[in-house]
Amino acid sequence: MTRPDPITSERRHLTSLGYRLLGSLADAEDVVQETFARWYALSARERDAIASPGAWLTTVAGRICLTQLASARVRREAYVGEWIPEPLPGSTEWIGVVDPADRVTLDESVDMAFLVVLEATTPAERVAFVLHDVYRYPFAEVAGIVGRSTAACRQLASSARRRIQASRPPVATPAGKQADLVRSFKVAWEAQDIAALIGLLDPGVTATADGGGLATARLEPMYGGEAVARACAAILDVLPGITFRETTVNGRPGMLSRQHGVTVTVFAFDVEDDRIKHIWAVRNPEKLRAWTAA
Known part of the structure; x- marks a missing residue:
């Protein structure tokens, strides 16, 4: 055989x-x-x-x-x-x-x-x-x-x-709850509602971006709810035409952003105690090849 x-x-x-x-x-x-x-x-x-x-x-x-x-x-x-x-x-x-x-x-x-x-x-x-x-x-x-x-x-x-x-937190946040938080985060971001964004973020939130030298991104992580919220709101002022969409990232609720129809950033989130604790923003285009048709 x-x-x-x-x-x-x-x-x-x-x-x-x-x-x-x-x-x-x-x-x-x-x-x-x-x-x-x-x-x-x-x-x-x-x-x-x-x-x-x-x-x-x-x-x-x-x-x-x-x-x-x-x-x-x-x-x-x-x-x-x-x-x-x-x-x-x-x-x-x-x-x-x-x-x-x-x-x-x-x-x-x-x-x-x-x-x-x-x-x-x-x-x-x-x-x-x-x-x-x-x-x-x-x-x-x-x-x-x-x-x-x-x-x-x-x-x-x-x-x-x-x-x-x-x-890792002792109790994982259910996917449904994380999806609700991501959706609320997207809505607040689109509205540039800094107060709403701060309310969704853990006070000690960490936001990390990966551009790999091939896309504009902060070289070091950003810390703190207010700092992250204001940075998010400011992005819409410098990147006209950017749009957001909820999606699934590594099996969990996440987001992506597009500019001129091209996926430019994929966002993954970690949620703890009903607030967003970590945000990972991948902008390196070499890591977004699987998202070109997303």
């Missing part, structure tokens, strides 16, 4: 894994291409001798991502301004998960706030945590990918888990 082509059966899994590890869909797709190139570089006899092609491909992709994460830290030191993970349009159905319980876990793991926190972990911590806590790989298998002992991988995942738990 002919073994199924792993490209067909594993591409979605490897892409979703690569995105969670690298925070970039483009980079994840490059990892998948490199992984399959290594697979087909094997002889037919070598491929037939591999008992689980899926496990082999995951191991190779995980190791490539680990190397990419180490080099990414060096590249981001030269990045212009703040680096934000690439936003994904629409729902997260592309991850191809069947089990509803798994879908909840995986959907949460592409939330922008989750990915931003992951950026603070080391490459080894990130790989160990994502493989074990998100994809439920046993630590013995994680060890073979990370190149550490089983005990060391358990400690790496635990360290990442503590960091994430310390950064």
Whole structure:
């Protein structure tokens, strides 16, 4: 019996894994291409001798991502301004998960706030945590990918888990409530209603923009409800013709803005205690390719 082509059966899994590890869909797709190139570089006899092609491909992709994460830290030191993970349009159905319980876990793991926190972990911590806590790989298998002992991988995942738990609110805001806040924020922004904007923002709100040197954006985060509200209102004065639309960003309620019919910014939000706690504005056009037809 002919073994199924792993490209067909594993591409979605490897892409979703690569995105969670690298925070970039483009980079994840490059990892998948490199992984399959290594697979087909094997002889037919070598491929037939591999008992689980899926496990082999995951191991190779995980190791490539680990190397990419180490080099990414060096590249981001030269990045212009703040680096934000690439936003994904629409729902997260592309991850191809069947089990509803798994879908909840995986959907949460592409939330922008989750990915931003992951950026603070080391490459080894990130790989160990994502493989074990998100994809439920046993630590013995994680060890073979990370190149550490089983005990060391358990400690790496635990360290990442503590960091994430310390950064996330104990109770997640329901998507419906977040959608209401985003809608109210859009209406207040369009009306340049500074008082209304301040009322929707947490007093300690953080707004971070990513232009990558390719689009105008603040190089450092902005803090404070009043400062963020006034900055939002001022944007409409300097960018005539800009329009806003509610959308789904990384599986959560978000917004995008257009100018002359082109998507120029994608906004992701984190909500805590019924107020907007974080705003991420991605303006780097290289990260908005998936939104060109949005």
